[in-house]
Amino acid sequence: MTVITKKGEIADAYVRADTLETAFEADGIPLIPASLVDEYVVAKPGTDFGLSVPGSMPIEDLVPYLAQASLIAIEFPGFSDGRGFSLARRVKREGFAGRLRASGPLIADQFTDALQCGFDEVELPETMTNRQPVQQWMEAKDTITDFYQSGYGEGLSILEKRRAARKGARP
Amino acid sequence: MYRYDEFDERFVRERVAQFRGQVERRLEGSLTEDEFKPLRLKNGLYLQLHAYMLRIAVPYGTLNSRQLRQLAHIAETYDKGYGHFTTRQNLQFNWPKLKDVPDILDLLADVEMHCIQTSGNCIRNVTADQFAGVAKDEVEDPRPTAELLRQWSSLHPEFVWLPRKFKIAVTGAEHDRAAIKVHDIGLKLKRNAAGEVGYEVIVGGGLGRTPMIGKVVRDFLPKEELLAYLEAIMRVYNSEGRRDNKYKARVKILVHETGEEEFRARVEEEYAKLDGPTINAPEEEVERIAAYFAPPAYEDLAEDSATLDGARASDPALDRFVEQNGFAHKQPGYIALTIALKEIGAVPGDMSADQMRAFADIAEKYSFDEFRVTHSQNLVLPHVKKDDLPAVYAALKEAGLASANAGLITDIIACPGLDYCALATAKSIPIAQDIAKTFADPDRQKAIGDLPIKISGCINACGHHHVGAIGILGLEKGGRENYQITIGGDATEHAALGERLGPGIDAGDVPGAIEAVVETYLAEKQGSESFIETVRRTGAEPFKAGFTAFIEARAAAQSEAAE
Amino acid sequence: MAKEHRAGSKVRGDKLPAILMANHLLEGDVVFLADGGWTLDPSGAKIAHDAETAAAMEAEGKAAAAANAVVDPYLVPVDLTTTGLPVARHFRDAMRQKGPSVHPDMGKQAEYAPIR
Ligand code: HEM
Numbered sequence: 114m115t116v117i118t119k120k121g122e123i124a125d126a127y128v129r130a131d132t133l134e135t136a137f138e139a140d141g142i143p144l145i146p147a148s149l150v151d152e153y154v155v156a157k158p159g160t161d162f163g164l165s166v167p168g169s170m171p172i173e174d175l176v177p178y179l180a181q182a183s184l185i186a187i188e189f190p191g192f193s194d195g196r197g198f199s200l201a202r203r204v205k206r207e208g209f210a211g212r213l214r215a216s217g218p219l220i221a222d223q224f225t226d227a228l229q230c231g232f233d234e235v236e237l238p239e240t241m242t243n244r245q246p247v248q249q250w251m252e253a254k255d256t257i258t259d260f261y262q263s264g265y266g267e268g269l270s271i272l273e274k275r276r277a278a279r280k281g282a283r284p
Numbered sequence: 285m286y287r288y289d290e291f292d293e294r295f296v297r298e299r300v301a302q303f304r305g306q307v308e309r310r311l312e313g314s315l316t317e318d319e320f321k322p323l324r325l326k327n328g329l330y331l332q333l334h335a336y337m338l339r340i341a342v343p344y345g346t347l348n349s350r351q352l353r354q355l356a357h358i359a360e361t362y363d364k365g366y367g368h369f370t371t372r373q374n375l376q377f378n379w380p381k382l383k384d385v386p387d388i389l390d391l392l393a394d395v396e397m398h399c400i401q402t403s404g405n406c407i408r409n410v411t412a413d414q415f416a417g418v419a420k421d422e423v424e425d426p427r428p429t430a431e432l433l434r435q436w437s438s439l440h441p442e443f444v445w446l447p448r449k450f451k452i453a454v455t456g457a458e459h460d461r462a463a464i465k466v467h468d469i470g471l472k473l474k475r476n477a478a479g480e481v482g483y484e485v486i487v488g489g490g491l492g493r494t495p496m497i498g499k500v501v502r503d504f505l506p507k508e509e510l511l512a513y514l515e516a517i518m519r520v521y522n523s524e525g526r527r528d529n530k531y532k533a534r535v536k537i538l539v540h541e542t543g544e545e546e547f548r549a550r551v552e553e554e555y556a557k558l559d560g561p562t563i564n565a566p567e568e569e570v571e572r573i574a575a576y577f578a579p580p581a582y583e584d585l586a587e588d589s590a591t592l593d594g595a596r597a598s599d600p601a602l603d604r605f606v607e608q609n610g611f612a613h614k615q616p617g618y619i620a621l622t623i624a625l626k627e628i629g630a631v632p633g634d635m636s637a638d639q640m641r642a643f644a645d646i647a648e649k650y651s652f653d654e655f656r657v658t659h660s661q662n663l664v665l666p667h668v669k670k671d672d673l674p675a676v677y678a679a680l681k682e683a684g685l686a687s688a689n690a691g692l693i694t695d696i697i698a699c700p701g702l703d704y705c706a707l708a709t710a711k712s713i714p715i716a717q718d719i720a721k722t723f724a725d726p727d728r729q730k731a732i733g734d735l736p737i738k739i740s741g742c743i744n745a746c747g748h749h750h751v752g753a754i755g756i757l758g759l760e761k762g763g764r765e766n767y768q769i770t771i772g773g774d775a776t777e778h779a780a781l782g783e784r785l786g787p788g789i790d791a792g793d794v795p796g797a798i799e800a801v802v803e804t805y806l807a808e809k810q811g812s813e814s815f816i817e818t819v820r821r822t823g824a825e826p827f828k829a830g831f832t833a834f835i836e837a838r839a840a841a842q843s844e845a846a847e
Numbered sequence: 848m849a850k851e852h853r854a855g856s857k858v859r860g861d862k863l864p865a866i867l868m869a870n871h872l873l874e875g876d877v878v879f880l881a882d883g884g885w886t887l888d889p890s891g892a893k894i895a896h897d898a899e900t901a902a903a904m905e906a907e908g909k910a911a912a913a914a915n916a917v918v919d920p921y922l923v924p925v926d927l928t929t930t931g932l933p934v935a936r937h938f939r940d941a942m943r944q945k946g947p948s949v950h951p952d953m954g955k956q957a958e959y960a961p962i963r
């Protein structure tokens with residue numbers, strides 16, 4: 114697995130754990146599926162963990178854990194399944210303050226979309242990074258510099274920039 | 285007409301560079317075919333039966349002469365000298381090479397054009413009434429809305445990986461010429477009781493395998509709330525639309541399966557959570573866009589033109605052309621003209637590079653340098669001075685563009701069908717050609733009157749057969765091409781889906797069957813009823829009887845011939 | 848349009864003899880597997896008369912697709928003319944051998960000798 118942020122590849126502090134036992138023994142912060150989370154927080158109250166959820170998960174089911182998990186990994190079953198983008202938006206809207214990860218066989222061409230929708234990082238299987246190494250991701254994210262949609266990403270949208278330019282031009 | 289500013293310009297240039305890079309990464313193996321395919325589709329590039337096909341966006345069907353000349357240049361340099369206008373107001377080239385596509389995209393960018401999202405599972409090119417800004421029954425021009433949506437939907441970070449394609453149409457008129465009830469979202473500009481302008485929002489219409497008429501989810505949406513409300517609809521669809529079966533993935537199925545009430549409730553719930561002001565377009569921006577669509581500098585003219593009246597009196601062909609292809613303009617002394625790309629025997633929607641150039645000259649000289657593409661695969665000169673009409677007619681005739689059959693039985697819509705399309709189950713264009721030849725006589729066409737025939741080469745319904753007054757669907761049956769005939773379809777504000785007349789028939793029998801249907805109409809017709817009005821009154825029964833009689837007569841003749 | 852899928856040939860029953868058709872990735876043209884490479888000429892297609900040859904041709908097609916040379920290779924059942932040339936049995940595949948019926952001046956029919 115390779116984890117990429119907009120600054121480049123980073124070391125993964127999280128370790129995937131599919132059972133409670135492996136979660137307890139994890140050499141790092143455990144990244145656990147939603148099915149384990151209730152038991153986990155009872156067994157290890159107050160400890161750090163990441164939560165892995167499918168892109169199809171309704172936001173209502175996720176809300177109770179947003180204050181507890183330090184990372185939410187939204188799983189993309191395939192790169193063309195865009196549900197995770199909408200879930201990311203809803204997670205951010207609920208005020209989630211931890212790291213938001215897109216996990217699955219995404220392609221470099223989607224990196225900007227992921228960042229704009231609020232993801233901090235992308236976790237890729239090796240099969241993907243063999244074909245599309247980190248450098249392609251860094252290049253892909255800079256190919257389009259401006260966007261029309263307001264409310265996505267950090268900068269101003271094209272519509273907002275036009276307005277700002279007009280305001281600035283006025284005496 | 286809208287003109288790109290520096291942001292629009294940079295955006296399409298960067299998009300071209302992005303695609304150039306994607307092609308390179310495909311060739312070197314960074315992208316597999318499965319990964320590349322959706323990327324090229326989102327840039328309008330298909331792989332068809334014989335070659336690639338490139339679909340160029342004509343946003344809300346509006347073009348100028350410079351753009352058309354560039355399209356002619358591309359057609360000659362990179363294709364086989366022609367283009368094909370589609371029912372989604374776009375233009376397709378049927379023979380480009382993948383290696384040339386980035387260069388073609390650059391040439392398009394030179395004239396403020398692109399192929400962004402003309403295919404793929406994303407929000408497609410937005411369509412609008414072809415008589416926008418012309419029609420008398422217009423509350424407000426739909427083009428500023430369509431342009432705002434073009435910008436908003438382009439490379440939307442959240443909505444480019446939808447369950448399925450998504451089509452939006454906008455109309456500002458009472459009479460619906462944009463088929464808003466058979467789109468994923470249809471928007472109708474209207475006034476509320478207080479006189480404010482807003483939208484009626486219709487969701488979940490569509491044709492294809494499971495045709496459906498859209499449902500009104502918001503009776504009146506204040507104009508400034510548009511983008512936030514659309515974001516709510518799109519988010520519900522993106523999250524909940526089916527992804528397990530591509531035939532059930534359109535929003536029409538989601539609306540149908542969740543139920544109209546529940547769907548509306550989910551959209552409203554999502555909408556209530558949105559921070560509208562951070563999403564909606566700033567008012568100045570809406571005004572900035574609208575300013576581009578201000579009426580052109582019309583002259584003050586009398587409604588009637590003595591020049592035109594005189595010319596019509598002495599030239600019956602011109603008279604017929606004006607009567608059939610003219611459309612009343614709200615500005616006195618002006619008229620809009622439909623240019624039917626439907627010469628008898630031609631391929632519906634095809635236009636040669638020479639015709640493009642000739643037509644560009646005409647639009648430049650006589651129509652404020654502007655023209656439109658219609659969803660009937662025709663063109664429109666929106667603002668022609670009546671005084672100029674004789675000269676315009678002569679120029680059109682010279683270019684082979686003066687077919688006086690707009691709306692008549694020979695003005696047929698046909699999808700590319702098996703002649704080009706990889707998904708086709710039967711030919712479509714040759715059927716249109718045969719029918720047109722059968723009804724070639726202008727007097728016969730006139731006697732029959734308005735009768736839109738629409739033909740699709742497979743169940744995907746690109747030819748809109750469900751909403752043809754006569755619809756023809758080509759299928760494969762037992763290794764042969766087989767055609768089903770429907771009647772009573774309608775894409776306007778009276779939206780209705782056609783009803784089948786009987787079993788499918790062979791290609792060779794289609795013109796005869798259409799004649800039988802037309803005979804039934806002429807026999808049943810009361811007063812000045814059009815075909816569709818008669819069908820609405822009588823129902824399909826008499827037509828089924830006429831059709832059945834035709835089939836039986838054919839079968840009898842065949843078995844006789846076999847003996 | 849999501850999966851603009853290209854079904855294999857729709858012929859039912861006996862699948863032999865057969866040829867292998869694909870599209871050239873970079874050009875888009877229909878190409879036919881020949882002895883030692885691909886040809887644009889429908890008459891030059893290699894014909895499989897037995898299942899082993901057909902399987903080997905199919906494998907060759909897959910390898911060419913994996914090497915990013917062609918797209919969508921598939922076996923096309925054919926009938927043979929008196930001179931031994933292959934004519935696709937399904938009308939859709941036959942259209943690909945010839946070009947659009949509405950434009951006899953375009954496609955294979957315009958560039959190569961007709962299959963008789
Ligand atoms: C030539 C290549 C084309 C291919 C491969 C193709 C493919 C498809 C497919 C798969 C659908 C069904 C989508 C669905 O309902 O889920 C569809 C629908 C449609 N296509 Fe195409 N198409 C092609 C050309 C065209 C052309 C030339 C036109 C216009 C003349 C067109 C306009 C439409 C329209 C209006 C629909 C209606 C379906 C709806 O809105 O529900 N397409 N096409």
Ligand code: SF4
Pocket residue numbers: 699700701702705706707708709712740741742743744745746747
């Ligand atoms: S209706 Fe079918 S045959 Fe016609 S263009 Fe669409 S997909 Fe192709």
